[in-house]
Amino acid sequence: MPNLKQHVSIGAIVGGGLNLAWQLHKLYDSPESPHGFWEVVNRLDFLELAAFAAIGVLCAALPDMLEPATNPNHRALLHSVCCGGAVTYGAFGTHTEKWRPEDRMTVRTAALSYLSHLALDSGTPKGLPVI
Secondary structure, eight states, X not given: OOOHHHHHHHHHHHHHHHHHHHHHXXXXXXXXXXXXXXXXHHHSOHHXXXXXXXXXXXXXXXXXXXXXXXXXXXXXXXXXXXXXXXXXXXXXXXXXXXXXXXXXXXXXXXXXXXXXXXXXHHTSTXXXXXX
16 A cells, blocks of 8 residues: 555656656747757756645645545545546646646646556555545
């Protein structure tokens, strides 16, 4: 059974990794595309990357903060397949195309970090409830 340390580690990787990918995409999509490793490194916003890693940690821990793992049967609505579907729709539905790209990226990073918790829990013997 995944513990809090595993959930927040994966959440940090998801949040920070997605932000790094986003920043690299923006850098290489710009007219002044960087050349060379150190130019890329110098143009990355490491404070933003750390903030997104922190968002990942918080969102990956959220299911157990709201439904504490006090016993093996603690998984209810916020650990369910339905909740995962609602989070996915909320972050990736067509309605999000109207949002600013930065807002869309932030919400999607938070959602994927939350979903990382559900993905880890789904691989346990108890799995996830449907509702």
